[in-house]
Amino acid sequence: MERFFSSMKYAIQINSAPVQSQSVHSAQQFIKAALAEGHEIIRVFFYHDGIYNGFAVDAAWPALARQHGLDLVLCVSAAERRGMAAGASAELAEGFRFGGLAQWVDAALKADRTLVFGG
Amino acid sequence: MLDVEGRTLETTADGFLVDPANWDEQVAAVLAAGIPIELTEAHWEIIRFIRAYYLRFHHLPNNRMFVKAVQKEFGAEKGNSRYLHRLFPESPVKYACLIGGLPKPPGCI
Amino acid sequence: MGKKFLFILRRSPQQGARVRETLDMLLTVAAFDQPVMLLFLDDGVYQIKRGQSPESVGLPAVAPTFEALALYDVEAVLVERESLAERGLTESDLVIPAEAIARAEIAALVADQDVVVTG
């Protein structure tokens, strides 16, 4: 199938918890579709209540991270604010790491598009 | 808990003062001794700045913002991470806040 | 590799940590010396309304934090004229100087950005 656009780089921001709304699912579907089109996901940055994704039992993110080598970054200050950071690295779901807002800025600067999921 | 000349002040598990209003220069000296950092006028300048910043803006910067804010206030020779790291090893904003009797700033594990 | 960032605040204050965290994102972008604009739309204009006293009901004050924008050289602070007028407000009701722009000008402003974050 012919592609109309050359390969694009995406930065994805996720703002909602996995059980809160459909947004997390939308983001995962979008990411799969983008990868299937030959695009690149530079980083998925979890902010606001999105940080709860890193502590969820849902295996979808770990599976995506494993298959596609996604960089899943939980904002450390958002996690701290919700009491989810101190010494908790060991409890993070597979594929996630903590990072600062600088990681979001870095991804947005490298990306052709930045998308935000989850109100 | 922190003992300062007969006063007992409450601190968090990370050693940050619970109530910034309990802070004075004696408290700062005890907080700094626990790191340990020996306070010079260069330290005081930054500590007074971050306290004034917090009290005015009701906000604490992360490391990156802190460097930029110091740069804006004192110029590039002080507003750079080398200068600030020399004063406050590891995390300048964290230790400036800790000694300044402020809450733990965002983004430090 | 510079990018243009626009943050749009459309929510009223006191929605938990959300606005505060969005503002942290904006200030981090500014700390990276990237061009960043802030636009208040709809109920977002209440964020910078004078005379709020959230402390009286035990809530944190957000308005003073906007005064830090100048310290980070964020000079492009905009407010939609219609959003103010619909709420019976004028620029003199705001705690920080904001440049009023017309609703009709917003499309062109948005189209000129690389990254837009709404909060």
Next chain:
Amino acid sequence: MAALHLISRSPADSRALEQCLARAGEGDAVLLIEDGVYAAAEGSGSGEILRAATGRVMVYVLMPDLEARGLDIGSPCLRAAGANNSPPSPAPALHPVDYRGFVNLTASHRPVVSWF
């Protein structure tokens, strides 16, 4: 470049669609996703708003989200919004896309703006 606006909230609990369309520029695209697809449903009250935007912006609907809610793009609801008029107003053009189409829209528009 023209912007892509994402609407994910139902018109019943958010004015995001209306507030977005009030600012969207000529040639911008709007994509209804998640509960945003309810704007295409009968009784949503969004028919008029969407009709007014027709010609100025392209409005797309994410079909998997529409179908997951038991709706379809040919539903008479949008026509019904203008039922008092005679002749009936034409339905606003809603363009169906799947996730691949969503990705293509993000590639052909910049910036992407999420309205909550």
